[in-house]
Amino acid sequence: MIDLKLLRDDPDRVRASQRARGEDPDLVDAALAADERRRSAVTRYDTLRAEQKTIGKQVAAAAKGPDDEKHALLARAKDLAAEVKDAEAEQAAADDALRETQLALSNVIEDGVPEGGEDDFVVIATSGEPREFDFTPRDHVELGELLGAIDTARAAKVSGARFYYLTGVGALLELALINLAMQQAVSAGFIPMLPPALVRPPAMEGTGFLGQAAENVFRLEADDFYLVGTAEVPLAAYHMDEILDGAKLPLRYAGFSPCFRREAGSYGKDTKGIIRVHQFDKVEMFSFTTPDEAAAEHQRLLAWEREFLDALEVPYRVIDVASGDLGSSAARKYDCEAWIPTQGKYREVTSTSNCTQFQSRRLNIRMRDADGVRPLATLNGTLCAMPRTIVAILENHQQEDGSVVVPKALRPFLGRDLLTPSTR
């Protein structure tokens, strides 16, 4: 949710941000008008209500006095009650209208975000070199089959398209990745969390997933639950309606959870394999910090993501996502993209967003320090999304015979150095 003060003091900055995102700058003026309307409604209600309270006290005092005086007061009080009710309704309507326009506005982008759409990202780092194969590399679907690690055919029978079974070493590979990721997170000071994957509407709404992203959210209508698309939702909402002690920030959580995505509108994209699926597991980092520290924390989250990819010995690059391709709550976003040999391109495996105070305002999460009580900053970053990471490992570390060399960092967790084709 946008800061009202910023909206009033510097509407041009918000308009410019909207334009850079390819969103409607006129929403700014709609919000300003709604703010104006609300303020006059509040003043009217406050005045009437103060009068009502005064008269109420007079009625109580006159209770023992003469009848005609009492009746006159009561008559006046009745009229006033009707007016108050009317003013209250108008204020409530004005409140709702303002909130609606406020919610329609996306976060103000950070200075330096590349302008443009999906293809206008800026590559800010690359690590490792795409490997030269002296044989024709197999894609992860074929490798998964050879190794007895991935079964998409039976998953289609049981659950339909975009589902998969991890079997045998595939299952073990995920468990090893979870443990490696959690170990890294914990030694960096994160609090490990296993959050709920079903949440009630306020948590989903507060994290901003019921806006443009709503069509990608699974909903359990009979019970009014949403299935989370990322642990970001339950981790952000963990401190909903709380005031955190400024001295205890930053608070960092590493949440492992299943993630559910409808993938509406992606028909035809990545239909093969496990790059784009309806359900997967992920270890997500989440930070609550002061507004001043947000940008620096963003860099730290990116560094932790890179540390993890480095440990997996996978070539990747880091992109600074362009303004038109940011989620509505992100002021800035960096994606790490791993090299996928059989596609000949880099594909997103992790993503970290600085949501500044945008998300905390919606979720009503604040901090208290010497400067008083105010919204804090929230940031999130993927540490390890299992299927895409598994794809990157299998494809990059494969050998001619279909075996896959296990990255050194993962060996203690997997208990083996090499995955070999099985005759299952």
Place this chain on the structure above:
RNA sequence: GGUGGAGUCGCCUAGUGGCCGAUGGCGCACGCCUCGAAAGCGUGUGAGGGUGCAAGCUCUCCGUGGGUUCAAAUCCCACCUCCACCGCCA
């Protein structure tokens, strides 16, 4: 799923229609006392909005949402959450 009980300002708690934005304690902050501390004493201590340069003035919030009333923490209804017991499942 059934029955009963409960949700008040960081924590505990008083409060059954106007004198209540709300009692008291703990905690916390500051001060006094002390060589220093503890104890003791004193003062202060929720959040949000409107208005104002400011001091201030004012409105809202007693789980949430409705209702009754001139007036609701207090009465009524629905919902949410928690606790206990029973049933069921793991």
